[in-house]
Amino acid sequence: MASERPIQPSDVGYIMATDEEMSRLENQHFVIKDAMGGSLLLQPIDLSVGPLRILDSATADGTWIRDLTADGVQPGTEFVGTDTDPRKFPENPPTAGTKQMVGTISELVKPGGWVQLIEATNDLSVAKEGIAMWNFIQLILDLYAFMGVPEKMADQLKPWLEESGFANVQERTIDCQIGVSNPNPDLARNGVFSMNVAVTGLVGFGSTETLFKGQDSKKIFSTLIEDLKAEMVSTGANYPLRVVWGQYPA
Numbered sequence: 001m002a003s004e005r006p007i008q009p010s011d012v013g014y015i016m017a018t019d020e021e022m023s024r025l026e027n028q029h030f031v032i033k034d035a036m037g038g039s040l041l042l043q044p045i046d047l048s049v050g051p052l053r054i055l056d057s058a059t060a061d062g063t064w065i066r067d068l069t070a071d072g073v074q075p076g077t078e079f080v081g082t083d084t085d086p087r088k089f090p091e092n093p094p095t096a097g098t099k100q101m102v103g104t105i106s107e108l109v110k111p112g113g114w115v116q117l118i119e120a121t122n123d124l125s126v127a128k129e130g131i132a133m134w135n136f137i138q139l140i141l142d143l144y145a146f147m148g149v150p151e152k153m154a155d156q157l158k159p160w161l162e163e164s165g166f167a168n169v170q171e172r173t174i175d176c177q178i179g180v181s182n183p184n185p186d187l188a189r190n191g192v193f194s195m196n197v198a199v200t201g202l203v204g205f206g207s208t209e210t211l212f213k214g215q216d217s218k219k220i221f222s223t224l225i226e227d228l229k230a231e232m233v234s235t236g237a238n239y240p241l242r243v244v245w246g247q248y249p250a
Contacts, residue, residue, distance in 0.1 A: 024197035025060040027190035029067070032118070032241065034187055035176040040068050042172060043114045043245040050074030055108060056081045106164045112250040115161065119154040121173065121240045132227040133237045135220055136195075139202055154242035166246030174241050181236025192232045199228050 033040060045052075051074045056064050059081030069079070109115055122137050122144075144151055161169045177183075178191035203221055231237065 020197045021201070022061050024194045026063045028194040029063045031178065031182065031187050031191050031194065032174075032176060033067070034182070034184065035174045035241065036243065040064065040071070041116060041245075042170075042243055043116055043247070045114055047071065047073045047077075051076035051078065053078045053080070053110075055079075057083075059083050106166070106248055109248040111248055114245060114247050115166065116243065116245040117157050117161075118241055118243050119157060121154045121242050122151075123240065126238060126240055130231040130235055130237070132224060132231040133239075135224055136199055136202075136228055139199075139206060139221065139224070143202065143206065157242060157244040161244060161246040165248065167249050169244065169246035171242060171244040174243060176239045176241050177236060178239050179232030179236035180234065181238065188236070191236070192229065195232050196225065196229050199225050 036042065047068075054065075054068070054077065056062070056079065059065060060083055062081050065079045065081055069077075120140075122140050124134060124137055124141075141151055143149075144153070150156055158169055158171045177187075178195055180188050180192075182188040182191055203224055206221060
């Protein structure tokens, strides 16, 4: 039975591990699916052939798996979900991290199999809708620098797959409409909620880790939660995502 005790970020090494995070990821899932044209997979996989074995890394509560299953898969298809946040997992789950279990991404995929990766571009040049969205992206980039993550990580996904031996590697940038800019009222509300939970978690972490340097930065981020929510409700925003996929040679 899954544990119901409140999870703190320090418990799992994930700075967004709060009680609302699962709901944020579920809401965000449907916003991203809409941006991908209603499809969860951009690579040419025939789900009617199988049974298949499908891994969802960073599965959270398994929303992506359940949604893909609803699209129709062959009986016997095996789904595996992994995550650093244990709230939806059994008591005392395996604790080995991905890096401990596999050396390279190619070890996860059988010959002829596919990998799909999705990452936000976090490009400040597209944050034209309002200053709060610009500040939100800047906060993410500051966090990347703090954690030693490449600022242009999305740009590195395609060459990373190619260097790992994948073929037929392709990429597409999709426009993810957040808040009122999304014409679907339900998805617009989902986007506002997801963005509010995300910025709340990031601001909280940034405050404790002193990411905000200088009085101007501290003042800006002290009102960012309220400012970004107001911006999502009044104008919305475009938050581009990079989707990259490739096939491991047979």
